[in-house]
Amino acid sequence: MRQxxxxxxxxRETPRDEVSKNARLLVRGGFVNKEMAGVYSYLPLGVMxxxxxxxxxxxxxxxxGGQEVYLSVLQNPHPWKMSGRxxxxxxxDWFKTRxxxxxLGNTHEEPLAYSMRYHISSYKDLPIYVYQIQSKFRKELRxxxxxxxxxxxxxxxxxxxxxxxxxxxxxxxxxxxxxxKIFKRVGIGDKTYFTFASGGVFSKYSHExxxxxxxxxxxxxxxxxxxxxINKEVYTKKTVRELGLNExxxxxxxAIEVGNIFxxxxxxxxxxxxxxxxxxxxxxxxxxxxxxxxxxxxxxTLVEVLSDNKGIVWPESVSPFxxxxxxxxxxxxxxxYNTLKKNNIDVLYxxxxxxxxxxxxxxxxxxxxxxxxxxxxxxxxxEIKKRTSKKAQIISYDEAIRKFS
Amino acid sequence: MRQxxxxxxxxRETPRDEVSKNARLLVRGGFVNKEMAGVYSYLPLGVMxxxxxxxxxxxxxxxxGGQEVYLSVLQNPHPWKMSGRxxxxxxxDWFKTRxxxxxLGNTHEEPLAYSMRYHISSYKDLPIYVYQIQSKFRKELRxxxxxxxxxxxxxxxxxxxxxxxxxxxxxxxxxxxxxxKIFKRVGIGDKTYFTFASGGVFSKYSHExxxxxxxxxxxxxxxxxxxxxINKEVYTKKTVRELGLNExxxxxxxAIEVGNIFxxxxxxxxxxxxxxxxxxxxxxxxxxxxxxxxxxxxxxTLVEVLSDNKGIVWPESVSPFxxxxxxxxxxxxxxxYNTLKKNNIDVLYxxxxxxxxxxxxxxxxxxxxxxxxxxxxxxxxxEIKKRTSKKAQIISYDEAIRKFS
Numbered sequence: 020m021r022q023x024x025x026x027x028x029x030x031r032e033t034p035r036d037e038v039s040k041n042a043r044l045l046v047r048g049g050f051v052n053k054e055m056a057g058v059y060s061y062l063p064l065g066v067m068x069x070x071x072x073x074x075x076x077x078x079x080x081x082x083x084g085g086q087e088v089y090l091s092v093l094q095n096p097h098p099w100k101m102s103g104r105x106x107x108x109x110x111x112d113w114f115k116t117r118x119x120x121x122x123l124g125n126t127h128e129e130p131l132a133y134s135m136r137y138h139i140s141s142y143k144d145l146p147i148y149v150y151q152i153q154s155k156f157r158k159e160l161r162x163x164x165x166x167x168x169x170x171x172x173x174x175x176x177x178x179x180x181x182x183x184x185x186x187x188x189x190x191x192x193x194x195x196x197x198x199x200k201i202f203k204r205v206g207i208g209d210k211t212y213f214t215f216a217s218g219g220v221f222s223k224y225s226h227e228x229x230x231x232x233x234x235x236x237x238x239x240x241x242x243x244x245x246x247x248x249i250n251k252e253v254y255t256k257k258t259v260r261e262l263g264l265n266e267x268x269x270x271x272x273x274a275i276e277v278g279n280i281f282x283x284x285x286x287x288x289x290x291x292x293x294x295x296x297x298x299x300x301x302x303x304x305x306x307x308x309x310x311x312x313x314x315x316x317x318x319x320t321l322v323e324v325l326s327d328n329k330g331i332v333w334p335e336s337v338s339p340f341x342x343x344x345x346x347x348x349x350x351x352x353x354x355x356y357n358t359l360k361k362n363n364i365d366v367l368y369x370x371x372x373x374x375x376x377x378x379x380x381x382x383x384x385x386x387x388x389x390x391x392x393x394x395x396x397x398x399x400x401x402e403i404k405k406r407t408s409k410k411a412q413i414i415s416y417d418e419a420i421r422k423f424s
Numbered sequence: 425m426r427q428x429x430x431x432x433x434x435x436r437e438t439p440r441d442e443v444s445k446n447a448r449l450l451v452r453g454g455f456v457n458k459e460m461a462g463v464y465s466y467l468p469l470g471v472m473x474x475x476x477x478x479x480x481x482x483x484x485x486x487x488x489g490g491q492e493v494y495l496s497v498l499q500n501p502h503p504w505k506m507s508g509r510x511x512x513x514x515x516x517d518w519f520k521t522r523x524x525x526x527x528l529g530n531t532h533e534e535p536l537a538y539s540m541r542y543h544i545s546s547y548k549d550l551p552i553y554v555y556q557i558q559s560k561f562r563k564e565l566r567x568x569x570x571x572x573x574x575x576x577x578x579x580x581x582x583x584x585x586x587x588x589x590x591x592x593x594x595x596x597x598x599x600x601x602x603x604x605k606i607f608k609r610v611g612i613g614d615k616t617y618f619t620f621a622s623g624g625v626f627s628k629y630s631h632e633x634x635x636x637x638x639x640x641x642x643x644x645x646x647x648x649x650x651x652x653x654i655n656k657e658v659y660t661k662k663t664v665r666e667l668g669l670n671e672x673x674x675x676x677x678x679a680i681e682v683g684n685i686f687x688x689x690x691x692x693x694x695x696x697x698x699x700x701x702x703x704x705x706x707x708x709x710x711x712x713x714x715x716x717x718x719x720x721x722x723x724x725t726l727v728e729v730l731s732d733n734k735g736i737v738w739p740e741s742v743s744p745f746x747x748x749x750x751x752x753x754x755x756x757x758x759x760x761y762n763t764l765k766k767n768n769i770d771v772l773y774x775x776x777x778x779x780x781x782x783x784x785x786x787x788x789x790x791x792x793x794x795x796x797x798x799x800x801x802x803x804x805x806x807e808i809k810k811r812t813s814k815k816a817q818i819i820s821y822d823e824a825i826r827k828f829s
Contacts, residue, residue, distance in 0.1 A: 054539075088471060089466040091463045091465045095459050117519075117522055123521075138432055
């Protein structure tokens with residue numbers, strides 16, 4: 020894409036109403052627009068990053084048997100009354116319409132389990148794994164962490180439906196492995212820990228994926244060798260012992276929760292009448308689990324974790340473009356741009372009529388992993404530099420095509 | 425995909441609470457689930473159709489220079505107060521949160537024009553074309569038309585920002601042509617008319633794309649030769665004369681509005697202070713237009729227009745699968761299924777253990793354009809039949825691969 024055609028402009032000044040690093044950089048880069056506290060719109064560059072994150076998550080969810088749905092935002096009170104979660108006293112973060120006719124979806128156990136009654140009747144129908152990628156809503160009183168904690172946020176939520184807890188347990192482990200792959204693919208695998216957190220009625224622990232970062236609201240105790248951690252909320256001598264860990268080896272860190280997985284058991288299926296007939300014709304409640312990843316939060320985490328004092332650093336897997344071609348001199352990059360495009364290389368071409376300094380500053384802010392510079396000095400060659408490196412090297416057009424296509 | 429793995433089940437019985445053909449067939453086929461009147465969730469087959477419609481629209485919007493964004497659902501009252509559309513007396517179909525803190529987006533002129541103030545300052549920044557595909561919300565008192573008129577619905581809305589009305593006019597025509605392509609690609613080009621409808625402050629007419637169908641809420645007067653129509657709301661002798669049409673040639677029909685385009689002029693830019701500096705440094709209000717297509721409504725229109733008494737008939741361009749492979753005899757279709765998949769042919773494989781009659785009935789209901797049958801009778805060959813045809817023919821595996829890959 021030609022940068023002169025991209026409608027968003029970068030901002031030099033830090034937005035005064037943002038305290039979080041992720042929102043400051045994403046707003047300055049023109050990835051998002053702040054509509055109000057905790058509510059952001061995604062602008063073209065932000066949509067590109069979002070789609071790449073979305074596709075990675077979709078691939079992984081499909082590979083573990085997930086079927087994609089798209090549930091409504093407006094919530095019919097009926098199934099929520101059945102489960103006892105309609106009242107604000109039970110679920111305090113509901114947004115509801117003016118006369119409380121409807122809720123705005125903040126999670127989807129109830130409507131999905133309710134609609135499953137049409138599709139599950141026999142043990143032969145199970146297991147079923149269903150997910151969606153969609154906007155959710157939550158009343159957050161303090162929404163100061165940018166895209167880390169929003170009142171409106173995009174989430175992938177998967178729900179599992181199994182015959183029994185053995186089936187749930189197997190899928191739960193499978194989904195945990197798939198989450199590890201996702202966090203690895205988006206570039207934070209080495210900083211993200213499988214973390215024991217508080218469970219519910221049906222299991223002692225739930226599990227979170229926590230990415231080490233000072234902007235995180237959670238505190239975790241990490242066993243680096245085993246690659247697991249304990250959330251402060253369940254951190255006791257007893258927990259440490261139960262998990263076979265050594266208290267002295269554990270390192271205390273702040274972390275951002277980038278994913279969580281829950282065993283729900285029959286909490287919702289019993290309340291909503293979601294049962295199946297087993298081989299003997301007995302009615303058995305379906306065993307459920309739920310598995311979430313916030314996409315905007317993940318994007319914000321990448322910014323918090325990977326950016327430097329010059330700007331964002333996108334991993335190649337989610338970067339809006341693979342490389343950023345900067346011409347110093349009008350039209351100097353045009354041939355190379357056309358050649359790159361012909362070779363299906365995803366490139367942002369800075370053809371704007373501004374100074375070299377402004378272009379470099381913008382390139383660092385936008386965080387595309389590779390920078391190409393063509394100028395009268397480079398002649399028929401290209402100066403290429405990684406966003407994370409200080410050293411540049413000179414290569415020919417042919418080498419560039421070979422290396423990047 | 426193996427049909428035994430698809431979690432949704434078809435329904436024999438017509439849902440008692442649905443009066444519209446589109447909702448009856450889409451619910452029976454398991455494409456959507458009704459959450460409440462005017463609110464539908466998309467199930468896996470529905471998501472597949474939705475994505476294909478979405479991609480066709482996205483391609484066409486990108487090809488006319490559209491840049492994709494994803495604006496928030498929650499609406500900050502501020503820009504709406506500036507334009508005078510926050511009050512329910514002005515805009516009666518708002519959903520608002522309990523204490524009217526926020527609105528739920530029903531259109532996005534205000535927030536988008538407001539955020540554009542950061543990105544438009546000079547005439548050099550224009551034109552800009554921005555679109556999104558996203559859920560919208562509208563209080564509909566009577567929501568009885570299934571997915572044709574929802575309280576929550578998925579929409580593509582594009583907004584144009586030009587220097588002057590000449591620029592707007594040029595883009596308006598371009599977008600109209602692109603809409604024609606879209607409706608042609610999804611299979612209703614021959615039934616859809618460019619229709620003159622009531623304008624606003626800034627232009628005499630707006631334009632709708634109306635698809636002839638008895639389920640439509642609009643009445644239009646068509647000139648079949650010229651391929652244009654007049655909406656009843658502006659149908660007068662004067663309009664007929666102005667458009668150079670002959671009253672006697674016009675045919676009155678019911679129609680579904682599948683798209684609309686509006687010239688907004690400076691209605692919003694003036695209210696929101698969205699101006700640019702021209703060559704002489706004068707502040708000029710930006711000239712806007714807006715362009716909508718409802719995706720769920722489009723899906724419903726395809727069902728209303730193309731289905732027969734046996735079920736849905738999807739055009740190949742939006743069908744969840746290209747072909748439906750039915751085996752009569754356990755495992756008989758397995759080799760062919762694997763071969764088709766290896767050749768990247770998009771196939772739903774009915775490997776379920778049910779009767780041939782049930783399989784054929786489901787295939788007709790689901791409406792995939794091609795049906796393949798393998799049975800002990802067909803041996804090493806395949807009986808293929810178009811959904812719209814009564815005649816089948818016998819072809820070899822090799823021919824099938826050639827014809828469908």
